Amino acid sequence: METIRIDENFSRFDELLALILASFAYMDGVIDPPSSAHLLTPASLAEKAKAETAFAAIENGGLAGCVFLxxxxxxxxxxxxxxxxxxxxxxxxxxxxxxxEDVARERGLPALRLEARIELAGNHATFARWGFSRTAEKSHPGFARTTSIEMQKRLA
Incomplete structure (x- = not known):
């Protein structure tokens, strides 16, 4: 498997959107409010890739995974x-x-941060196994209840 930087030479934003929607599909009907992934378009992903640092994993020519930082x-x-x-x-x-983690260290940033929906206990457990700790609870606008948690991982 190869990992590439999503940069100005990347042209597979339709496929990237399909990857994100497929990998987040299990959340549909489980989380409220719905995932912001549904608001993405190929054009908005291209803009997001310009504003952030992004990587894609490729296997057998197809996109297998991605991350935006x-x-x-x-x-x-x-x-x-x-x-x-x-x-x-x-x-x-x-x-x-x-x-x-490598990008954070290169930039002199001592920790990683992410947010996960409150309903996705399996994700919380996975991130905890990867060294993340729960640091805050948050609510989306218009919600009186907790809708997501923040998790952080300090880097050595």
């Missing part, structure tokens, strides 16, 4: 970590996280 004060934010359903459970998410 955004520097914040004291953190590297991990967003849209997606692994194609037929590649899940094979360590690809962890490989993409390792890339995020």
């Amino acid at each position: 955004r520097p914040e004060p004291g953190f590297l934010y991990i967003g849209k970590l997606a692994v194609a359903p037929d590649h899940q459970g094979k360590g690809l998410g962890r490989r993409l996280l390792t890339i995020a």
